[in-house]
Amino acid sequence: MNRVVHFEIQADNVERAQNFYKKTFDWEINQVMSKAKGEMMDYWMLMTGKDNPGIDGGIYERPKEKNEQHNLFDCTIGVKDIDKAIAAVKANGGMITREKSELKGVGWFASAQDTEGNLFGLMQATGPSSI
Numbered sequence: 001m002n003r004v005v006h007f008e009i010q011a012d013n014v015e016r017a018q019n020f021y022k023k024t025f026d027w028e029i030n031q032v033m034s035k036a037k038g039e040m041m042d043y044w045m046l047m048t049g050k051d052n053p054g055i056d057g058g059i060y061e062r063p064k065e066k067n068e069q070h071n072l073f074d075c076t077i078g079v080k081d082i083d084k085a086i087a088a089v090k091a092n093g094g095m096i097t098r099e100k101s102e103l104k105g106v107g108w109f110a111s112a113q114d115t116e117g118n119l120f121g122l123m124q125a126t127g128p129s130s131i
Helices: 014-025 082-091
Strands: 007-011 028-033 043-047 057-061 076-078 095-103 107-113 119-125
Touching: 007 014, 014 028, 014 043, 014 057, 014 082, 082 095, 082 107, 082 119
Parallel strands: 007 057, 076 119
Antiparallel strands: 028 043, 043 057, 095 107, 107 119
């Protein structure tokens, strides 16, 4: 218990953000709520992988009134090859904000930013819990 079970990404341009995550990490994205259908918001589920343990999340339009209740996404994404992941981030409109560095006994880590300004980490595990 007390484990993270879901994450959410806020986006100024949801379609652009979806394209970034789909192309960069090959995530499956499906709309599950629609304001056009009378539901409370437009919301898409993010399926981050079928064969590996982890969590799935959601994506929705960032509220126009940004305040402390509307924080940015900041999670770390496990990748098999950090160099390929860094290249994919850059190729799909993201930025690397901290170059790859080794965390002894843990793995390789880099910080990145998506097309919406959200921060996230990339981790290629090399320790006992490697991917």
